[in-house]
């Protein structure tokens with residue numbers, strides 16, 4: 255991730271997690287998500303799977319394909335590793 259983007263990414267990720275619960279289901283806590291073998295859904299806890307979830311959405315989680323590029327999704331995944 256470009257270093258100038260780090261703060262805004264952190265702000266964005268936390269803002270969407272904490273403010274959007276009224277229009278979708280309750281998002282899981284994703285701190286340390288890569289330390290487990292599986293994601294809450296049972297899917298493998300891999301970079302590829304999380305990138306896919308961001309782009310495609312999952313059940314009540316909205317898809318971000320219209321808003322984020324594959325590179326953005328990769329940046330988010332890289333950031334999420336730092337939450338471990």
Ligand code: HEM
Pocket residue numbers: 267270271274275277278279280281282284287293294295296297304307308312313314315316330
């Ligand atoms: C950059 C932002 C986001 C990231 C990186 C992210 C990532 C994830 C990941 C990795 C999961 C677990 C997938 C699995 O268990 O297989 C998940 C689940 C979920 N997310 Fe997100 N998410 C984001 C934004 C959002 C937003 C904005 C909402 C709500 C409006 C949301 C709602 C949910 C919900 C409800 C689930 C559980 C879905 C289910 O298992 O039925 N997420 N998210």
